[in-house]
Amino acid sequence: MLFQAIHTLQEFVTTTKAVSYLIAVAYLIAFPFFWRFLTAREKK
Amino acid sequence: MSQAVVQTESKPSLLTPFNVIAGIIVLAGLFVTVLRFTKGLGAVTNLNNNYPWGLWIGFDLLCGVALAAGGYVTGAGVYLFGNRKYHAAVRPAILTAFLGYSLVVLALCYDVGRPWRLPYPFVVQPGTSSVLFEVGLCVMLYLIVLFLEFTPIPLEWLKLRRLRDFMVKLTIPLTILGVILSTMHQSSLGALYLLVPYKLHPLWYSSYLPVFFFVSSIVAGLSMVIFESSLSHKHFAYQLDERAHQEHEDLILGFSKAAAVALFGYFGIKLVGLAAGNNWSLLLTPYGLWFLVEMLGFILLPCFLYALGYRDRNIPLLKFTAGLTVFGIVLNRFNISLIAFNWQLPLSQRYFPSWMEITISAFVVTIGLIAFRFIVTRMPVLRPHPEFGDSH
Numbered sequence: 451m452l453f454q455a456i457h458t459l460q461e462f463v464t465t466t467k468a469v470s471y472l473i474a475v476a477y478l479i480a481f482p483f484f485w486r487f488l489t490a491r492e493k494k
Numbered sequence: 495m496s497q498a499v500v501q502t503e504s505k506p507s508l509l510t511p512f513n514v515i516a517g518i519i520v521l522a523g524l525f526v527t528v529l530r531f532t533k534g535l536g537a538v539t540n541l542n543n544n545y546p547w548g549l550w551i552g553f554d555l556l557c558g559v560a561l562a563a564g565g566y567v568t569g570a571g572v573y574l575f576g577n578r579k580y581h582a583a584v585r586p587a588i589l590t591a592f593l594g595y596s597l598v599v600l601a602l603c604y605d606v607g608r609p610w611r612l613p614y615p616f617v618v619q620p621g622t623s624s625v626l627f628e629v630g631l632c633v634m635l636y637l638i639v640l641f642l643e644f645t646p647i648p649l650e651w652l653k654l655r656r657l658r659d660f661m662v663k664l665t666i667p668l669t670i671l672g673v674i675l676s677t678m679h680q681s682s683l684g685a686l687y688l689l690v691p692y693k694l695h696p697l698w699y700s701s702y703l704p705v706f707f708f709v710s711s712i713v714a715g716l717s718m719v720i721f722e723s724s725l726s727h728k729h730f731a732y733q734l735d736e737r738a739h740q741e742h743e744d745l746i747l748g749f750s751k752a753a754a755v756a757l758f759g760y761f762g763i764k765l766v767g768l769a770a771g772n773n774w775s776l777l778l779t780p781y782g783l784w785f786l787v788e789m790l791g792f793i794l795l796p797c798f799l800y801a802l803g804y805r806d807r808n809i810p811l812l813k814f815t816a817g818l819t820v821f822g823i824v825l826n827r828f829n830i831s832l833i834a835f836n837w838q839l840p841l842s843q844r845y846f847p848s849w850m851e852i853t854i855s856a857f858v859v860t861i862g863l864i865a866f867r868f869i870v871t872r873m874p875v876l877r878p879h880p881e882f883g884d885s886h
Contacts, residue, residue, distance in 0.1 A: 462772065465772060466769055466771070466772050469769040469772075470766045470769045470770055473765050473769055474762075477762045481758070484758055484801070485755075487801055487805065488751065488801045488804060489751075490805060491807075
């Protein structure tokens with residue numbers, strides 16, 4: 451999808467939205483790990 | 495004889511390195527100021543039809559407004575989100591923001607053609623469809639808010655108790671107003687560049703520019719509070735007791751944690767903006783490599799360093815990271831307003847500021863430092879007033 455030529459606006463929006471959503475999901479998964487890294491040595 | 499020696503030794507010298515350098519910059523700035531207002535912009539700047547906005551807008555305005563965001567960020571954190579343990583940081587942050595925005599307006603007077611007409615957009619011809627009108631209106635209103643938030647400091651110095659108590663009661667509504675106004679104008683400064691999709695490089699141009707500017711202003715505000723607090727604790731340490739030094743460490747840790755999270759989110763938002771433009775192939779061009787330097791070196795790296803420094807309670811690392819982040823925000827604003835702007839023009843037609851423009855920018859910053867030092871050494875900013883305590 452990323453490497454095929456984009457001919458129409460719909461293809462452009464579908465491609466870019468798909469990548470954006472993948473990045474958002476990746477971030478939602480990554481954030482708890484980041485938070486645990488950040489707060490690992492906090493005093494309770 | 496020993497008393498005379500003691501008296502001689504206790505008199506401070508005016509010829510400190512800061513005073514000498516500041517004095518030279520101020521004199522040079524006054525000279526260029528006279529030139530600018532007698533001979534015009536063309537005699538002092540390298541601005542032209544391709545670059546009507548140069549260093550004064552790119553640095554003094556865009557960077558000045560972003561770096562003065564510590565006022566609303568700290569106020570919101572303490573008074574709206576209830577983090578009262580960072581209370582000691584509010585007054586220095588408000589002072590920095592007040593001086594920052596005041597100097598933004600001063601710098602603007604150099605750049606506009608007829609500075610005496612600065613109030614015209616509000617009283618003569620409001621351009622309500624203009625983003626710049628909204629920026630001007632919000633900056634003016636926020637400067638008034640900052641002044642009102644600042645007034646308890648000189649009122650305590652002047653011992654005007656009743657007026658001071660009244661102004662302190664306005665803190666919460668002023669903070670709310672400050673957050674609203676800051677959200678509006680910080681994002682609108684980014685929205686200005688939505689007008690130039692063919693002049694701004696595709697990697698920096700995005701319909702999310704207002705969001706980028708707003709989120710990066712939060713990062714800039716948090717980092718500037720750490721940066722300014724560290725400098726103040728070093729140069730005005732005689733004003734502070736042991737409790738203040740401990741609070742200073744807690745402040746750096748708390749703000750660093752917030753900055754790490756904000757930078758993590760900012761990096762994600764920038765990635766989404768990159769995806770929305772679908773310009774991945776441009777990352778391998780020279781401008782693309784420069785974009786990666788900004789993204790990886792000045793967003794992702796500070797995010798990681800803040801997280802690492804917070805985890806390990808590494809105060810020197812956090813102070814370094816604050817400086818790195820401040821530089822990164824300045825770089826981002828420079829990239830958008832100057833470096834990636836008109837990126838398609840040949841090198842001979844690109845803009846570089848004249849020495850006189852650089853002098854005026856240094857002059858404005860120096861005035862800010864002098865004013866900050868004057869206020870902090872006389873008024874209850876870093877330490878509470880003995881008669882009023884910590885009651886604000």
